[in-house]
Amino acid sequence: MKKKKIGTVWLGGCSGCHMSLLDIDERILEVVKLADIVKCPIVDQKEFPQVDVALVEGSVTSDEHLHELLHVRKQATCLVALGDCAVTANVTGMRNYLKKEEVLNYAYVEAASNDKEGKMPQHPALLKLHEKVVPLQEVVHVDYVIPGCPPSADTIFYVLAELLNDRVPNLEQERKLKYG
Amino acid sequence: MNRQDLKTIAESAKAEHNQFKHKVCVCCGAGCLSSGSEAVLKKLQDEVKARGLDKEIRVVPSGCMGPCNQGPLVKVMPEYAIYQKVNCENIAAVVQSQLVEKRPIEDLLLFADSRPKPYVNAQEDPFFKKQLKVVLKDCGSINPEIIEDYIVRDGYKALDKVLFQMSPEEVIAEIKHSRLRGRGGAGFPTGIKWETVYKYVADQKYVICNGDEGDPGAFMDRSVLEGNPHRVLEGMAIAGYAVGANKGYAYIRGEYPLAIKRFEAAIKSAKKLGLLGANILGSTFSFDIEIRIGAGAFVCGEETALIASIEGKRGTPRPRPPFPAESGLWGKPTLINNVETLASIAPIINKGGEWYSEIGTPKSAGTKVFALAGKINYSGLIEVPMGMSLREIVYDIGGGVPGGKEFKSAQTGGPSGGCIPKEHLDVKMDYENLVSLGSIMGSGGLIIMDDSSDMVDVARFFMEFCMDESCGKCVPCRVGTKMMYDLLTKICNRQGTRHDLDRLEELAVYVKEASLCGLGMSAPNPLLSTLRYYKNEYLAHIERNTTLEGVSHG
Amino acid sequence: MAKIPVTIDDKPLEVETGRTILEACKENGIEILTMCHLEGIGDVGACRLCLVEIEGINKLLPACTTKVAANQVIKTKTERLKKYQRITTELFFAERNHICAVCVADGNCELQDLGYKVGMDHVRFPYLFPQANVDTSHPMYVMDHNRCIMCTRCVRVCSEVEGAHNWGIKNRGIEVRVISDFDTPWGDSTTCTSCSKCVNVCPTGALWPKTVVQGQLVKQPKMVSELVAKRKMNL
Numbered sequence: 031m032k033k034k035k036i037g038t039v040w041l042g043g044c045s046g047c048h049m050s051l052l053d054i055d056e057r058i059l060e061v062v063k064l065a066d067i068v069k070c071p072i073v074d075q076k077e078f079p080q081v082d083v084a085l086v087e088g089s090v091t092s093d094e095h096l097h098e099l100l101h102v103r104k105q106a107t108c109l110v111a112l113g114d115c116a117v118t119a120n121v122t123g124m125r126n127y128l129k130k131e132e133v134l135n136y137a138y139v140e141a142a143s144n145d146k147e148g149k150m151p152q153h154p155a156l157l158k159l160h161e162k163v164v165p166l167q168e169v170v171h172v173d174y175v176i177p178g179c180p181p182s183a184d185t186i187f188y189v190l191a192e193l194l195n196d197r198v199p200n201l202e203q204e205r206k207l208k209y210g
Numbered sequence: 211m212n213r214q215d216l217k218t219i220a221e222s223a224k225a226e227h228n229q230f231k232h233k234v235c236v237c238c239g240a241g242c243l244s245s246g247s248e249a250v251l252k253k254l255q256d257e258v259k260a261r262g263l264d265k266e267i268r269v270v271p272s273g274c275m276g277p278c279n280q281g282p283l284v285k286v287m288p289e290y291a292i293y294q295k296v297n298c299e300n301i302a303a304v305v306q307s308q309l310v311e312k313r314p315i316e317d318l319l320l321f322a323d324s325r326p327k328p329y330v331n332a333q334e335d336p337f338f339k340k341q342l343k344v345v346l347k348d349c350g351s352i353n354p355e356i357i358e359d360y361i362v363r364d365g366y367k368a369l370d371k372v373l374f375q376m377s378p379e380e381v382i383a384e385i386k387h388s389r390l391r392g393r394g395g396a397g398f399p400t401g402i403k404w405e406t407v408y409k410y411v412a413d414q415k416y417v418i419c420n421g422d423e424g425d426p427g428a429f430m431d432r433s434v435l436e437g438n439p440h441r442v443l444e445g446m447a448i449a450g451y452a453v454g455a456n457k458g459y460a461y462i463r464g465e466y467p468l469a470i471k472r473f474e475a476a477i478k479s480a481k482k483l484g485l486l487g488a489n490i491l492g493s494t495f496s497f498d499i500e501i502r503i504g505a506g507a508f509v510c511g512e513e514t515a516l517i518a519s520i521e522g523k524r525g526t527p528r529p530r531p532p533f534p535a536e537s538g539l540w541g542k543p544t545l546i547n548n549v550e551t552l553a554s555i556a557p558i559i560n561k562g563g564e565w566y567s568e569i570g571t572p573k574s575a576g577t578k579v580f581a582l583a584g585k586i587n588y589s590g591l592i593e594v595p596m597g598m599s600l601r602e603i604v605y606d607i608g609g610g611v612p613g614g615k616e617f618k619s620a621q622t623g624g625p626s627g628g629c630i631p632k633e634h635l636d637v638k639m640d641y642e643n644l645v646s647l648g649s650i651m652g653s654g655g656l657i658i659m660d661d662s663s664d665m666v667d668v669a670r671f672f673m674e675f676c677m678d679e680s681c682g683k684c685v686p687c688r689v690g691t692k693m694m695y696d697l698l699t700k701i702c703n704r705q706g707t708r709h710d711l712d713r714l715e716e717l718a719v720y721v722k723e724a725s726l727c728g729l730g731m732s733a734p735n736p737l738l739s740t741l742r743y744y745k746n747e748y749l750a751h752i753e754r755n756t757t758l759e760g761v762s763h764g
Numbered sequence: 765m766a767k768i769p770v771t772i773d774d775k776p777l778e779v780e781t782g783r784t785i786l787e788a789c790k791e792n793g794i795e796i797l798t799m800c801h802l803e804g805i806g807d808v809g810a811c812r813l814c815l816v817e818i819e820g821i822n823k824l825l826p827a828c829t830t831k832v833a834a835n836q837v838i839k840t841k842t843e844r845l846k847k848y849q850r851i852t853t854e855l856f857f858a859e860r861n862h863i864c865a866v867c868v869a870d871g872n873c874e875l876q877d878l879g880y881k882v883g884m885d886h887v888r889f890p891y892l893f894p895q896a897n898v899d900t901s902h903p904m905y906v907m908d909h910n911r912c913i914m915c916t917r918c919v920r921v922c923s924e925v926e927g928a929h930n931w932g933i934k935n936r937g938i939e940v941r942v943i944s945d946f947d948t949p950w951g952d953s954t955t956c957t958s959c960s961k962c963v964n965v966c967p968t969g970a971l972w973p974k975t976v977v978q979g980q981l982v983k984q985p986k987m988v989s990e991l992v993a994k995r996k997m998n999l
Contacts, residue, residue, distance in 0.1 A: 210864025
């Protein structure tokens, strides 16, 4: 069997899901027997390559996330939404009941800032926040979801193992559904 | 008052009316009033008096005559000449020419501006000729605030008949025989409903008249209550006698102050004459009616919500069973009928169920009042036999679509109904046929749309209405209508995807089947029927989606 | 008590007359999903989770308010019902702002449990993200409207069991909110007895005591059911 490729990406989230992925510990050796992890936040490759399985952590909060997600969708055979932010918008979505301007203003103007001037950052290279944070499935077709904040390492390993062995993961049946 | 007194009143009123050569009715329904008919009435009365004609001409403020968008309307009897858009300036000319010189003024006659030649006798105009007025028979011809005007036209004769010649069982049998069905929208056989309430044994039963007409564009019940309140009152009393109730409530929406005022006046004058209250007409039957005013919630037209509202509770529906017939107002067996249904009772008793059942179609007997509105030349209030084709209503009665535009769709049943497309113009309008086309008869709203209408936007309009009017009690209706509204808005704004359309369809079926009351169960109907006939318009909106999201979903 | 024959999920059963379908199912070990129902307080049939199919009736009826009738053939677990239970659950989650990760009820939440039971891995409908207030004015308890699912258990327990009528409902449609007194801060209530019944029957983290933090909340909805049962015993 040809070795598969896995890529992971970190959108609007806290990276906790990636931490949980690392928590599969030595079982990562089982994973790499079946697949190469060709892209993740600490692999210094700019473009998200073609993969069999893409794990996407975090919600879509900005133009950059949207662009990245659409690209990942094109590159991935199977796109997995990893964690509550990707599935429900979760904590990142808590700014949705406020106006974007209010949020930015609070963060950069009203709150204590290290530039001591309270200026709104304007650099063109910075990402542009969307008015609303949305979970992945509102933007692209998602093949599998792993809810949880973060999902447990066991659950992540279970899903990966199933997908890499060409089986269909079923969280409900395995009693692995967990929110929060 | 006893039976003989009723006859005496009828005879003396008749003798008095016969002294006049002419009766001139000025429509004082809500529509004509808003276009200034009150001033016209005053001016006409002054004019007649000034010319010393007040012994010959009887001027009567009346209820709705039908062609509402041509108002203020003035009808001259016995010639049956109707003048349209009458104002204080031209009313004197009408008196002079029509009443003194007996020469109609053609330019002012009904539909003079749109027909090649207006009809001097309006009854010959297709607008009226095609209609059959049972419920609206006296509407527009009598002064709704004068009880004698009603009595003289066989008013309270049916009540007299049931009280002295019929047993409750016979009344119910007559109604069953007539095959009358509930005119509130669902079309449940009225006789069977009455029989169910009759059969429950209880120390107290109630009759409720549902006058909480709330569909956008519907004004049938309003016109009946405004134009002939005694007919409804008589129907309620007969219903009370038949089912064994001695107390009735008329639930009328607060947005209808004129209907409330006239119904109040009707109750007062009926009580004064002993046609309401203890021992009606000297019989052993007592019946009293109170008015309850709705505070503007559409859902209170749903019977269990309406009952909760009368009880002073938050107007939200509750699951049925138990049905109100078993456990209704304050837990007692309750008969709840719509205004139009109750207004159909007296003629059925007077002329017999057989007569009524022969009107209309085998499954949908009788006549139906429609509020014809939208993109149509002659909008207004019409009454036609069940089974008349939509084409006849739109083109013969309504005079077709204005501005040289094409007929596109007819929306029936308001926010609970659906849209009937052009290819079904020949549908015979009855309960079953409309359901088979994915719409419903509803209470009688009939909105005509031309080819400039965007059907997705139409669906969104009605969904917005249902979303706003949902009481918020059950999840499918509370959240489902909001979701559907959001998705429809997204599609209307050219941001929708195929995925959104799929979700919309899934939600529509769910809300229809899982909601608690009729509001939720029927809220997806406009959406489902436009999806059925105009899916291409939805798809066109989606194809024109220019956002990134649209591309990604494929 | 007279017994009548009914068939539920192909099981022929004898049920006492006057029982609701829900009671009949419970007595016979047939699980029915519920949310607005709570033993001891009146049923309203609002959450639509307990809908069942009855042969010969073309509408789905709520098990909690529908009484069994002789020879009824009732189905509680058809594909259609399961699908609708899932949609209902999704709509619950999408309606307000349920962020399990930061909720006191995380792990002790009837809404979470419902999600697991219907196998909801994600919500397929757009989240509404409404603006909802948090009322912290009461000295002991918090009302967080973000987590309220409008089951109205609190409203009913307050009027039916405690008799205080502190809780009510305002607005309609998606705007409905539970209110204290005449929509005044809970802390200003002149009717609330601080009895905590509402807090205990609340299925989510909408009502909670100030003494707990994330994931620590334990509720005792059964307390109210038992209280009502004891009162009926008339000891």
